Amino acid sequence: MENLDLLVRELIKCSNETPWLEFKHNNYDPKMIGEDISALANSAALHEKNCAYMIWGICDKTHEVIGTKENLQTLKKGNQELENWLRSLLSENADFDFHSVALDNKTVGLLIIYSATNRTVMFEKTDYIRIGSYTKKLNEYPELQAKLWDKLHNSKFEDRSAKIDLEITNALQLLDCNAYFDNIRINQPQDIKSITHYLLEENILQKQDNGLYAITNLGAILFAKNLNNFPKLSRKAIRIVQYNDNSRLEMLKENIVENGYIVGFEGLIKYIEALIPTREIIIGAKRETHSAYPMLAIREALANALIHQEFALTGTGPVVEIFKNRIEITNPGQPLVDIKRIIDNPPKSRNEKLASLMRRMGLCEELGTGWDKIAITCELEQLPAPKINLYPDNTKVSLFSEKEFSCIAQEDKLWACYLHACIKYVQGEQLTNSSLRARFGLKDSSSGSVSRLIKEAVAQKLIKPLDPHTAPRYMKYIPFWG
Structure with a gap:
């Protein structure tokens, strides 16, 4: 994250601590930090903030920069790194980053805590909230608890900001506008004002009250030139791994697609096609090369994984694993429909705006017919049926190459x-x-x-x-x- 020194300087201008901002001197008690992460993440959601902050090395009375001798990245709880210890006790939707910032020739510790999404952030199975400058258990304040849950239930991933306070030229530099206009089949306007109009209408950009612009999660996840420019979304980049055989013992290749999903989708499909084995068949007098898997099935399974993933689950993203006898496509979260009714049920998605835009741009099928096509194309080539495996935090779809019925x-x-x-x-x-x-x-x-x-x-x-x-x-x- 850039300009952290400017961020800290802006934060210390606040006259008092707020429900989403806390100053510390040298108190690094691990349990206190865990409870405060829960409280600040929940308070950020309640007050519609993208992030909350804890800053060490600042006097909480005068906001004078006094510095700190500790380094957040190297602190430990027992023999375990503090960050790993915290993540093991926080709910999986907790997301935060440790930073050290040089300010006035002193070191300041900065903990950026991302707002709770979909549900409250918990520490040791208890959720907390900030009341003034104090951390309290959320269940002690039922009115705030009800208000927070209402905010969380009505908050959509696509609408939240991935990057804020941008000049319009800077915002457009982070997005691949050509990909948007090419896929929407409209000639790209020549002037910035017209380009901005389309992106605002699609909720790719949002105009802020201060006259600057924010790139939404929807805009970043689909059209980012590089997802690494959006720290909270970088883990959602698609990872492709090829193995030598049918196990994960020997990895041959690994690639991470750092573009937004729409920007990189067609190139990703071609990359996968180049990795999977092919077979030659004779049709009449012609020899034709056929992929070991129907490319339509791969395309639909991958699009489904991107559309239906649970973005609130941090530290994980879509993965494509290519084995000798199968392809596994894994995404965070579980389907919203019973997998036994996946052929006939009406489509449901937790990311409706993302799904709608990807369908309009032809990256997946309309009206929930994607799984029909996955199953049908596998049947037509007499391949084993595509399989869905559910895990506590993931869904894995497996496509299999040709196999004898007896096997x-x-x-x-x-x-x-x-x-x-x-x-x-x-x-x-x-x-x-x-x-x-x-x-x-x-x-x-x-x-x-x-x-x-x-x-x-x-x-x-x-x-x-x-x-x-x-x-x-x-x-x-x-x-x-x-």
Whole structure:
């Protein structure tokens, strides 16, 4: 972060400590710092501030710069670095940075604490708030607690500021305006005023009360020339890792896409395509090269990961991992819909403005049909079904390369059977023994093993007969919710 000395000088001009600003001399008690991070993050949200601050080496009475001998980055709690100890006891939405600032030939310690998002920041499972210059437990002030939760529930990631107090020329230098106008299919205006008009209308920029401009999280995450210019968003850059085999033992390549998502998306897809294996097939007299995975499926799975991620989870971002036999795409947060209803349910996103803008620019499918296309393209190439794994803080989608039916795990066969029934149902058709054999690329002689698979899927209540009284030979099946 730049100009930290100017930031500290502005803060010490405040006549008193505020709910989002605290001055310290040399008190570095770890427990106190943890409680204050919770209190200041929650107070920043309550007072609609992007950040709160703790500053060491300032007299809290006169605001005179007296300096401090400690270095926040090297402090320890026992044998553990203070920052790591704090993060282990704070809720996962806590975000903060330690800095040392030279001021008047003295060292000042600066802790920048980012506003709470989506829910309160807690320390040791307790949330705190600032009352005047004191840190108190939030539950002791029910009126403030209700007001804070209202603010958090109505606050949207896209609307919050990623960078503030910018001259318009400086703001535009941080964004790739060409990418915006190219994807929106409008000729870019030649004058700054017209460019600014479009970006304000899209909520990429916001006009501040002081006449300067802020770049919103929406604008930065999609159109940043370099996400490192936005410290709180830099961890949301897309990371691509290629491994030598099917484990994470040997890494071959690693790349971090530091552009905003729309700026770097097409280049990212081409980069992934160059890394994944290809196979040659003969069609008539022609030899054609085919990717081991449907590129449409990769594109949609990656777009879904970007759109539906939980931005409030700090220290983590979207990751694409390429193995010899699969691709795994992981994003922070869990889906808002039941994964068993991901084919037919209406789309839901916690980041509606981001999703809308990416769809308008053609980076993903409209109306929630992305997962339909992922599943269908894998079926058409007779690949194992794409799989969704849920973890406490992450969602992982796996796409698999070609695999013999006999080598597919029973659990994955059942999931493929269920997805096939879902796809057929939304198309106005039903699963049959014949259609499932075609889905796996099996011959008529495999009818018995497919019947057993269908029977097991019915037993596990993934699918059900369309008409239980139909003769077994003509039986058709639909999803359990059909």
